[in-house]
Amino acid sequence: MRFSTHVASVEDFCLALLQIPAGSLFRHNDAGDLPALGRPQRWLLTNREQGKTGKSYRSRTSRGSCPADCLIYPICYASVGPISWHWKALGKWFKRGAKAMDWRAVLEMAKATSHLVSWTYTHWDWRRYRKTLLRANALGMTINVSTEDPAEAVKAFRAGLPVTLVAPPTQRRPLDLDGIPGYICPALLQEGFTCDDCGNGSPLCARADRHFIVVFPAHGSRANKVWSLIKPLWEHWWSSRGEQPPC
Numbered sequence: 234m235r236f237s238t239h240v241a242s243v244e245d246f247c248l249a250l251l252q253i254p255a256g257s258l259f260r261h262n263d264a265g266d267l268p269a270l271g272r273p274q275r276w277l278l279t280n281r282e283q284g285k286t287g288k289s290y291r292s293r294t295s296r297g298s299c300p301a302d303c304l305i306y307p308i309c310y311a312s313v314g315p316i317s318w319h320w321k322a323l324g325k326w327f328k329r330g331a332k333a334m335d336w337r338a339v340l341e342m343a344k345a346t347s348h349l350v351s352w353t354y355t356h357w358d359w360r361r362y363r364k365t366l367l368r369a370n371a372l373g374m375t376i377n378v379s380t381e382d383p384a385e386a387v388k389a390f391r392a393g394l395p396v397t398l399v400a401p402p403t404q405r406r407p408l409d410l411d412g413i414p415g416y417i418c419p420a421l422l423q424e425g426f427t428c429d430d431c432g433n434g435s436p437l438c439a440r441a442d443r444h445f446i447v448v449f450p451a452h453g454s455r456a457n458k459v460w461s462l463i464k465p466l467w468e469h470w471w472s473s474r475g476e477q478p479p480c
């Protein structure tokens with residue numbers, strides 16, 4: 234059965250999560266981040282089919298959850314186009330990002346999804362919240378550290394965290410990141426492929442204990458803006474290793 238629900242507290246969001254049938258795929262947040270401390274936020278939970286995420290259960294959190302130190306905050310892909318209209322409709326739209334993550338709420342959410350195959354992504358500072366992220370991963374909610382700098386991706390990976398990395402828009406081949414494989418998200422390589430099809434029931438992003446980094450070539454209407462912003466980080470990476478950019 235298709236449904237969508239909006240809630241205004243982490244407690245109600247967790248209650249809604251507990252209603253999802255065991256073993257279902259749940260991708261938390263196609264926009265927004267892990268809950269921020271001391272800010273009003275709202276959540277959407279739905280299983281309506283959507284583009285690259287397919288029929289998996291998915292959610293969205295108000296932009297008030299996004300951390301101030303997110304590198305791409307001013308040009309976030311979700312702040313334009315149709316997704317931004319729905320995101321704005323959730324309310325609690327702040328001009329500036331939040332200062333602290335509500336780690337207790339994160340752990341409550343992780344517990345409420347332990348019966349699911351669940352995953353999400355975060356731009357919260359992984360060094361500051363490493364213990365929370367590791368604990369949430371152990372509880373069954375895989376929280377990927379979202380990175381745009383390959384050097385930072387390698388550091389987060391070596392700190393024991395699952396990592397995703399934004400790469401040049403033209404990147405199509407797997408990467409070798411100081412010996413760590415970087416595999417391109419298959420939904421960005423193959424038309425019609427969604428998270429439902431990924432990893433034979435164990436989507437790559439949902440694997441907390443994995444030996445590779447998931448790579449997202451910059452894509453969508455903000456691909457060029459994102460790439461302009463992060464290109465210097467990649468150029469530094471290539472030059473420090475004597476590598477050439479992909480053609």
Ligand code: SF4
Pocket residue numbers: 417418419420421427428431432436437438439447
């Ligand atoms: S790697 Fe797989 S799970 Fe992750 S976003 Fe791409 S299709 Fe979805």
